[in-house]
Amino acid sequence: MKIHHLLILISFTIVVACKTDPKKETVTEPSAIKLPKAIVPKVEEDSAYFFIEKQLSFGVRVPGSDGHLKTRDWIVNTLKSYGAEVTIQEFKASFLNKKDVPSYNIIARMNPGEKKRIALFAHWDTRLIAEKDKNEALRNKPIQGAVDGASGVAALLEIARLMKANPVNLGVDFVFFDAEDQGDDSATETWCLGSQFWSKSVQNDSSKPEMGILLDLS
Numbered sequence: 406m407k408i409h410h411l412l413i414l415i416s417f418t419i420v421v422a423c424k425t426d427p428k429k430e431t432v433t434e435p436s437a438i439k440l441p442k443a444i445v446p447k448v449e450e451d452s453a454y455f456f457i458e459k460q461l462s463f464g465v466r467v468p469g470s471d472g473h474l475k476t477r478d479w480i481v482n483t484l485k486s487y488g489a490e491v492t493i494q495e496f497k498a499s500f501l502n503k504k505d506v507p508s509y510n511i512i513a514r515m516n517p518g519e520k521k522r523i524a525l526f527a528h529w530d531t532r533l534i535a536e537k538d539k540n541e542a543l544r545n546k547p548i549q550g551a552v553d554g555a556s557g558v559a560a561l562l563e564i565a566r567l568m569k570a571n572p573v574n575l576g577v578d579f580v581f582f583d584a585e586d587q588g589d590d591s592a593t594e595t596w597c598l599g600s601q602f603w604s605k606s607v608q609n610d611s612s613k614p615e616m617g618i619l620l621d622l623s
Protein backbone atom coordinates (compact mmCIF):
# COMPACT_ATOMS: atom_id res chain seq x y z
CA MET A 406 0.00 0.00 0.00
CA LYS A 407 1.38 3.40 -0.94
CA ILE A 408 1.72 5.98 1.80
CA HIS A 409 -1.03 8.32 0.52
CA HIS A 410 -3.45 5.39 0.29
CA LEU A 411 -2.67 4.60 3.89
CA LEU A 412 -3.38 8.22 4.89
CA ILE A 413 -6.71 8.19 3.02
CA LEU A 414 -7.66 4.96 4.79
CA ILE A 415 -6.77 6.39 8.21
CA SER A 416 -8.76 9.58 7.48
CA PHE A 417 -11.74 7.54 6.35
CA THR A 418 -11.57 5.38 9.45
CA ILE A 419 -11.54 8.49 11.70
CA VAL A 420 -14.53 10.01 9.88
CA VAL A 421 -16.50 6.76 10.18
CA ALA A 422 -15.52 6.43 13.82
CA CYS A 423 -16.74 9.97 14.54
CA LYS A 424 -20.02 9.41 12.74
CA THR A 425 -20.77 6.26 14.65
CA ASP A 426 -19.79 7.60 18.09
CA PRO A 427 -23.07 7.36 20.09
CA LYS A 428 -21.94 10.13 22.47
CA LYS A 429 -21.74 12.58 19.58
CA GLU A 430 -25.43 12.16 18.78
CA THR A 431 -26.52 13.38 22.22
CA VAL A 432 -24.30 16.47 22.39
CA THR A 433 -26.00 19.77 21.64
CA GLU A 434 -24.04 22.38 19.78
CA PRO A 435 -23.23 25.25 22.22
CA SER A 436 -24.79 27.74 19.80
CA ALA A 437 -28.12 25.86 20.03
CA ILE A 438 -28.34 26.04 23.85
CA LYS A 439 -30.76 28.72 24.91
CA LEU A 440 -29.58 30.48 28.05
CA PRO A 441 -31.68 32.97 29.97
CA LYS A 442 -30.55 36.48 29.19
CA ALA A 443 -28.20 37.58 31.97
CA ILE A 444 -28.60 41.07 33.34
CA VAL A 445 -25.14 42.49 33.94
CA PRO A 446 -25.27 45.78 35.81
CA LYS A 447 -22.80 48.44 34.75
CA VAL A 448 -19.81 49.08 37.00
CA GLU A 449 -19.50 52.83 37.53
CA GLU A 450 -15.83 53.80 37.31
CA ASP A 451 -16.46 57.06 39.18
CA SER A 452 -17.98 55.13 42.04
CA ALA A 453 -15.04 52.69 42.23
CA TYR A 454 -12.49 55.53 42.10
CA PHE A 455 -14.41 57.40 44.80
CA PHE A 456 -14.06 54.36 47.07
CA ILE A 457 -10.27 54.37 46.48
CA GLU A 458 -9.97 58.11 47.11
CA LYS A 459 -11.99 57.83 50.30
CA GLN A 460 -9.69 55.14 51.73
CA LEU A 461 -6.59 57.20 50.91
CA SER A 462 -8.16 60.21 52.65
CA PHE A 463 -7.93 58.29 55.96
CA GLY A 464 -4.14 57.99 55.58
CA VAL A 465 -2.22 54.72 55.82
CA ARG A 466 -4.27 51.70 56.96
CA VAL A 467 -1.59 49.84 58.92
CA PRO A 468 -3.11 47.91 61.87
CA GLY A 469 -2.70 50.06 64.98
CA SER A 470 -2.92 53.38 63.12
CA ASP A 471 -5.65 55.99 63.37
CA GLY A 472 -6.41 55.70 59.64
CA HIS A 473 -6.90 51.97 60.12
CA LEU A 474 -9.78 52.44 62.60
CA LYS A 475 -11.40 55.21 60.55
CA THR A 476 -11.28 53.03 57.43
CA ARG A 477 -12.73 50.05 59.29
CA ASP A 478 -15.72 52.10 60.44
CA TRP A 479 -16.28 53.58 57.00
CA ILE A 480 -16.19 50.15 55.28
CA VAL A 481 -18.65 48.75 57.87
CA ASN A 482 -21.08 51.67 57.52
CA THR A 483 -20.89 51.62 53.71
CA LEU A 484 -21.69 47.90 53.60
CA LYS A 485 -24.59 48.34 56.04
CA SER A 486 -26.01 51.07 53.80
CA TYR A 487 -26.12 48.48 50.98
CA GLY A 488 -28.20 46.12 53.11
CA ALA A 489 -25.45 43.69 54.16
CA GLU A 490 -25.37 41.93 57.52
CA VAL A 491 -21.95 43.00 58.82
CA THR A 492 -19.81 41.42 61.52
CA ILE A 493 -16.29 42.26 62.65
CA GLN A 494 -13.91 39.42 63.45
CA GLU A 495 -11.27 40.73 65.86
CA PHE A 496 -7.89 39.08 66.33
CA LYS A 497 -4.39 40.05 67.44
CA ALA A 498 -1.60 40.27 64.89
CA SER A 499 2.16 40.39 65.47
CA PHE A 500 4.21 41.59 62.54
CA LEU A 501 7.60 43.14 61.79
CA ASN A 502 8.44 45.07 65.02
CA LYS A 503 4.86 45.14 66.38
CA LYS A 504 3.22 42.77 68.85
CA ASP A 505 -0.44 41.82 69.40
CA VAL A 506 -1.95 44.63 67.37
CA PRO A 507 -5.79 44.63 67.31
CA SER A 508 -6.82 43.62 63.79
CA TYR A 509 -10.23 43.21 62.21
CA ASN A 510 -11.61 41.09 59.40
CA ILE A 511 -14.85 42.60 58.12
CA ILE A 512 -17.49 40.13 56.94
CA ALA A 513 -20.55 41.36 55.08
CA ARG A 514 -23.24 38.84 54.13
CA MET A 515 -25.67 39.70 51.35
CA ASN A 516 -28.79 37.53 51.31
CA PRO A 517 -27.85 35.84 54.61
CA GLY A 518 -30.77 33.41 54.32
CA GLU A 519 -29.51 31.84 51.06
CA LYS A 520 -27.88 28.42 51.48
CA LYS A 521 -25.85 28.57 48.27
CA ARG A 522 -23.04 31.04 48.94
CA ILE A 523 -19.94 32.35 47.26
CA ALA A 524 -17.29 34.68 48.68
CA LEU A 525 -15.42 37.70 47.38
CA PHE A 526 -12.23 38.62 49.21
CA ALA A 527 -9.85 41.57 49.40
CA HIS A 528 -7.51 42.89 52.09
CA TRP A 529 -8.02 46.36 53.48
CA ASP A 530 -4.76 46.89 55.43
CA THR A 531 -1.79 48.63 53.86
CA ARG A 532 1.84 47.67 54.34
CA LEU A 533 3.92 49.20 57.12
CA ILE A 534 7.07 49.54 55.02
CA ALA A 535 7.79 49.98 51.31
CA GLU A 536 11.05 48.03 51.50
CA LYS A 537 11.10 47.32 47.75
CA ASP A 538 10.50 50.91 46.62
CA LYS A 539 12.88 52.15 43.93
CA ASN A 540 13.38 55.28 46.02
CA GLU A 541 15.66 54.30 48.91
CA ALA A 542 14.37 57.16 51.08
CA LEU A 543 10.86 55.62 51.10
CA ARG A 544 11.86 52.08 52.02
CA ASN A 545 11.18 52.40 55.74
CA LYS A 546 7.95 54.35 55.25
CA PRO A 547 4.40 52.97 54.91
CA ILE A 548 2.85 52.64 51.47
CA GLN A 549 -0.23 54.67 50.46
CA GLY A 550 -1.91 51.53 49.15
CA ALA A 551 -4.04 52.97 46.34
CA VAL A 552 -3.50 49.78 44.36
CA ASP A 553 -2.32 47.31 47.01
CA GLY A 554 -5.23 47.51 49.39
CA ALA A 555 -7.70 50.19 48.32
CA SER A 556 -8.40 48.94 44.79
CA GLY A 557 -9.59 45.49 45.86
CA VAL A 558 -11.78 46.99 48.58
CA ALA A 559 -13.21 49.47 46.07
CA ALA A 560 -14.08 46.70 43.59
CA LEU A 561 -15.92 44.74 46.29
CA LEU A 562 -17.80 47.79 47.55
CA GLU A 563 -18.89 48.61 44.02
CA ILE A 564 -20.22 45.06 43.58
CA ALA A 565 -22.08 45.36 46.91
CA ARG A 566 -23.58 48.67 45.76
CA LEU A 567 -24.72 47.08 42.50
CA MET A 568 -26.19 44.10 44.35
CA LYS A 569 -28.43 46.40 46.35
CA ALA A 570 -29.81 47.89 43.14
CA ASN A 571 -29.93 44.54 41.30
CA PRO A 572 -30.86 41.77 43.77
CA VAL A 573 -29.87 38.17 42.96
CA ASN A 574 -30.90 34.81 44.44
CA LEU A 575 -27.45 33.98 45.70
CA GLY A 576 -25.70 34.42 49.01
CA VAL A 577 -22.55 36.50 48.70
CA ASP A 578 -20.06 36.92 51.53
CA PHE A 579 -17.79 39.92 51.14
CA VAL A 580 -14.74 39.29 53.32
CA PHE A 581 -12.23 42.08 53.89
CA PHE A 582 -9.06 40.65 55.42
CA ASP A 583 -6.84 42.58 57.79
CA ALA A 584 -3.12 42.14 58.57
CA GLU A 585 -2.60 40.44 55.20
CA ASP A 586 0.31 42.49 53.92
CA GLN A 587 2.58 42.90 56.97
CA GLY A 588 4.67 39.78 56.44
CA ASP A 589 8.37 39.12 56.53
CA ASP A 590 9.82 37.26 53.53
CA SER A 591 12.02 35.12 55.78
CA ALA A 592 8.90 33.57 57.40
CA THR A 593 6.04 32.89 55.00
CA GLU A 594 3.47 32.23 57.75
CA THR A 595 3.72 35.90 58.79
CA TRP A 596 1.82 36.89 55.64
CA CYS A 597 -1.96 36.70 55.20
CA LEU A 598 -2.81 36.66 58.92
CA GLY A 599 -6.41 37.77 58.39
CA SER A 600 -7.20 35.09 55.81
CA GLN A 601 -5.55 32.41 57.97
CA PHE A 602 -7.73 33.48 60.90
CA TRP A 603 -10.92 33.57 58.82
CA SER A 604 -10.23 30.17 57.16
CA LYS A 605 -9.89 28.48 60.55
CA SER A 606 -13.06 30.19 61.83
CA VAL A 607 -15.27 28.79 59.04
CA GLN A 608 -13.85 25.24 58.95
CA ASN A 609 -16.91 23.73 60.69
CA ASP A 610 -19.43 26.32 59.54
CA SER A 611 -22.20 24.71 57.46
CA SER A 612 -23.03 28.08 55.85
CA LYS A 613 -19.48 28.71 54.62
CA PRO A 614 -19.16 29.73 50.95
CA GLU A 615 -18.68 27.02 48.30
CA MET A 616 -16.08 29.01 46.40
CA GLY A 617 -14.43 32.39 46.37
CA ILE A 618 -12.45 34.92 44.37
CA LEU A 619 -9.68 37.04 45.91
CA LEU A 620 -8.82 40.45 44.51
CA ASP A 621 -5.39 41.74 45.49
CA LEU A 622 -3.46 44.39 43.54
CA SER A 623 -6.48 44.53 41.22
Ligand SMILES: [Zn+2]
Pocket residue numbers: 528553554586621622
Ligand atom coordinates in the same frame (compact mmCIF):
# COMPACT_ATOMS: atom_id res chain seq x y z
ZN1 LIG B 1 -1.76 43.06 48.85
